[in-house]
Amino acid sequence: MLGFTPSFTALVAAAAFVRYASGATAPTTADYLIVGGGTAGLVLANRLSEDKGVSVLVLEGGGDGLGNVNISDFRLVGAAWGTDIDWQFPTQPLAYANNRTLTPGPRGKVLGGSSAINGDVFDRGDSREYDEWEALGNTGWNFKSIFPAGLKSEKFYPPAPSDNIQYVLSHHGTTGNVATSYSRPSPPIHDVIMSSVVNAGGFKSPDLEGGNATGIAHVTNARLPSNDTRSTSATAYYFPYSYRPNFKVILHATATRILWRSTAQGNAVASGVEYVDQSGVTRSANAKTVILSAGTWGSPPILERSGVGNAKFLASLGIKSVVDLPGVGENLSEQTLVPLQWQLNSSLPLTDVTPFLLNVESIQTVVGSNNITTVKSLLNAKPPGLSDALYNAHKRLFNDKATWVEDYIAVSTPAEGPSVLVMYPVNLHPLSRGSVHIVSTNGTQYPKIQYNFFQNPFDLYLMAAGAQRAQKIVSTPPLSDWIAGPIAPAAGVTSIEALKDYIRANVGYTNHIIGTALMAPRKDGGVVDPNLKVYGTKNVYVVDASVIPIEPAAHLQGTVYAFAERAAELFKR
Structure with missing residues (x-):
């Protein structure tokens, strides 16, 4: 079934195959525990679960989105913003732009994450930008490795000759998971x-x-052209594969912090993740490997509540430091x-x-x-x-x-x-940098997000x-x-x-936010190494846009799909 991108109608019909769990019946152990069933998280979960010998469990804060036309209908881009499938993260006033407060940037609170509610553009950046990722000290992260990973994610539907749209077929993947196409005749x-x-x-x-x-x-969109259906990480990487017994998802599960087996400085070992379920009950799941894919605004707060971050800042909130990592939550970049x-x-x-x-x-x-x-x-x-x-x-x-x-x-x-x-x-x-940090130990409280546009x-x-x-x-x-x-x-x-x-x-935002769990050498403010492992830990990783160090000259989702495919290759070596 690899590369199958079904229509939304087919997905609803196939819902019987979907394996959800919640409450007291939810799985409590897995080999890989992925926090966040969004753009990157479901790609990684899919690829890891290709190995029948490992178990993968995904914690998703929202629901499945099935039956929601604001997701499925490509023509309704923007209709889901500000609804219950949007996290609606508030942001701080823009100190350098008339002290304005922007409406919350849309972040998907649903299976598929922001790929389910974004502007739906699917493109990639310039080779020089990706090569700069490696120049920063991230060996193996360059255009040569990222471009084929992007092709692997894409199933391109060429336009008709009458559409008057020029394209180069070799620049697109044709056997991947995410349906892409041009939206209309020119x-x-x-x-x-x-x-x-x-x-x-x-x-x-x-x-x-x-x-x-x-x-x-x-430019292309993540869209099935036959019926204007949006292609998301859920429709491309989860629903057609939900029959796998080793690929499970817990919905309405808000992760609050990482649980530790050992907190030895420089080699902290995670035992699992604590989360709050739909009923407000605090539960936990254990895993050999913990992977945060909660996004640029979601992953750093989980690290900080877990004791990973700037030790002085964490002490001010009464949190014991596990790994002193000042780069956590810093370097927020937004176009x-x-x-x-x-x-x-x-x-x-x-x-x-x-x-x-x-x-x-x-x-x-x-x-x-x-x-x-x-x-x-x-x-x-x-x-x-x-x-x-x-x-x-x-x-x-x-x-x-x-x-x-x-x-x-x-x-x-x-x-x-x-x-x-x-x-x-x-x-x-942009050269200006913002930040995202927790304001308390409350795992369900919004973090403080500061853009710093035009600083x-x-x-x-x-x-x-x-x-x-x-x-x-x-x-x-x-x-x-x-x-x-x-x-x-x-x-x-x-x-x-x-x-x-x-x-x-x-001024407004593009919702192309990156950098708050930076992939870079630790001395340069890095949070994860080139293998995406959090510095000072043995088995905690971050796989989402928060680790991206340089913005691509493009909308972000195409790069995130490529990034997640490349990350899966590293985990499966």
């Missing part, structure tokens, strides 16, 4: 936008997925975006357009030669909270003219009124330059002929300083 305005990007000094890419993420191109809108000529024959384009460019292209000195001076000021190793990695990417700014481009036609062009400039490699002036300047670049593209023929005028920001808001003000008032 509308005429896409060719117009691409031409204006080229006329403004950019270029068209045949396909962004092969390791060169520079240029403008269509920022800002919406720019233009009214299109109402006479244009547009219908509701759901597909979109990605235009990914280097800083040098975005700011132009006249402003490169300003960029260099800002980049030369080392930001607080960023290790020397990560800072130097970002400087190498800049000097290599790697991709840094993305324009996410969409067109919509409201029920009433003219069509609207929306471009979202995105800072793909480093470089990030705000680059966002403003990215907005200027978008304005230039829109004012370049042939796209300029389609534009009636700007909506937001208003006409005349074109200078760097004016755009900075607009961005502070309107």
